[in-house]
Amino acid sequence: MSDEFYRIKRMPPYVIAEVNAMRHAARQAGRDIIDLGMGNPDQPPPQHVIDKLCEVASKPDAHGYSQSKGIPGLRRAQANYYQRRFGVELDPESEVVVTMGSKEGLSSMATAISAPGDVILAPSPAYPIHTYGFMIAGATIRSVPTTPDEHYWKALDNAMAYTVPRPTVLVCNYPSNPTAETVDLDFYERLVAWAKRNEVWVLSDLAYSELYYDGKPTRSILEVPGAKDVAVEFTSMSKTFSMAGWRIGFCVGNKKLIAALTRVKSYLDYGAFTPVQAAACAALNGPQEVVEQNRARYQHRRDVMVESFTRAGWAIPNPPASMFTWAKLPPGFEHMGSLEFSKQLLQHAEVAVAAGVGFGEEGEGYVRIAMVENEQRIRQAARNIKKFLAEHSKA
Numbered sequence: 001m002s003d004e005f006y007r008i009k010r011m012p013p014y015v016i017a018e019v020n021a022m023r024h025a026a027r028q029a030g031r032d033i034i035d036l037g038m039g040n041p042d043q044p045p046p047q048h049v050i051d052k053l054c055e056v057a058s059k060p061d062a063h064g065y066s067q068s069k070g071i072p073g074l075r076r077a078q079a080n081y082y083q084r085r086f087g088v089e090l091d092p093e094s095e096v097v098v099t100m101g102s103k104e105g106l107s108s109m110a111t112a113i114s115a116p117g118d119v120i121l122a123p124s125p126a127y128p129i130h131t132y133g134f135m136i137a138g139a140t141i142r143s144v145p146t147t148p149d150e151h152y153w154k155a156l157d158n159a160m161a162y163t164v165p166r167p168t169v170l171v172c173n174y175p176s177n178p179t180a181e182t183v184d185l186d187f188y189e190r191l192v193a194w195a196k197r198n199e200v201w202v203l204s205d206l207a208y209s210e211l212y213y214d215g216k217p218t219r220s221i222l223e224v225p226g227a228k229d230v231a232v233e234f235t236s237m238s239k240t241f242s243m244a245g246w247r248i249g250f251c252v253g254n255k256k257l258i259a260a261l262t263r264v265k266s267y268l269d270y271g272a273f274t275p276v277q278a279a280a281c282a283a284l285n286g287p288q289e290v291v292e293q294n295r296a297r298y299q300h301r302r303d304v305m306v307e308s309f310t311r312a313g314w315a316i317p318n319p320p321a322s323m324f325t326w327a328k329l330p331p332g333f334e335h336m337g338s339l340e341f342s343k344q345l346l347q348h349a350e351v352a353v354a355a356g357v358g359f360g361e362e363g364e365g366y367v368r369i370a371m372v373e374n375e376q377r378i379r380q381a382a383r384n385i386k387k388f389l390a391e392h393s394k395a
Helices: 015-028 047-057 072-086 101-113 129-136 150-162 185-198 255-268 274-285 289-311 334-349 375-394
Strands: 096-099 119-123 140-144 169-173 201-205 231-236 249-253 324-328 366-370
Touching (some): 015 334, 047 274, 072 249, 101 129, 101 201, 101 255, 129 169, 140 150, 150 185, 185 201, 231 255
Parallel strands (some): 169 201, 201 231
């Protein structure tokens, strides 16, 4: 009996989990670890959302199987969100499907539309599901940059010219996780034209749609006329409403791709718990002040983090969106690599960050730092790091 399973062999150890295990062990030992590694919101959802969950869960008939594509009211709520936020019209029946978070949606889409041997264009560095969702499905990944400049377009054209078989799908993610890069509508217009010209499907991950700063809203690829001919977009309730553990997301756009995803999901799940979906409706349809409050909270944390870390001796970039900053290793640490640096930082400064190499080969030399602790904890992290850098300098 062989234990060399095909798909397991294609997946390397999950680097992010290695640092998470160290963090857990340190906390179990009683150490006060400041966790800036995982993008886990530290605030609860709005109270009216929790109230709706409890209200619907108290009903005797709310505990049976739900719908794998999502209850109609939630699909309508997401269509309404796209209309008021982006000016995009969606048919809730044929152009919207509810997913168990964007991660599940992306992996199920990969299963639905790719086959062993297919070539998929995915960014590097990237959120792991952007590559491994397709690798688990048996496809092959060709990496393209995340930076939306002329190098990006040259890489796309080279991929189409020199890859056999020709790529069939392009994954894009802006605001990017982990790099926090953003794009404007001109970029998406060019991308839609490129995809139509090359007959490539586009999967856009817009999980951080509402975490934008300095008054510069994110854009949706579906705002481009004709984008639904080639594209779908994934969004999530996780960061916008602090509902990460609730596992509610969406895929919207091209009817053929939505139908394929819906069909695969009909074999895999019965949808999220109905009271959770009803509560998600309350979030999307109810007061939206919490969205602005969360945005302001993360922007303030960003400002505190950039200022305090820079004063501590580690100059980090000022991200325009998302809940992360993508930082080069401090001077003097480049030689040890991002994973070893993350371990050293956890051990000696009691600060957890995500090693850049966990997001792909192009992530080496960087770490992702999440703005998921309050301002006091962020400043404490900066003090710990300052001491750690000073001790390293003396050594």
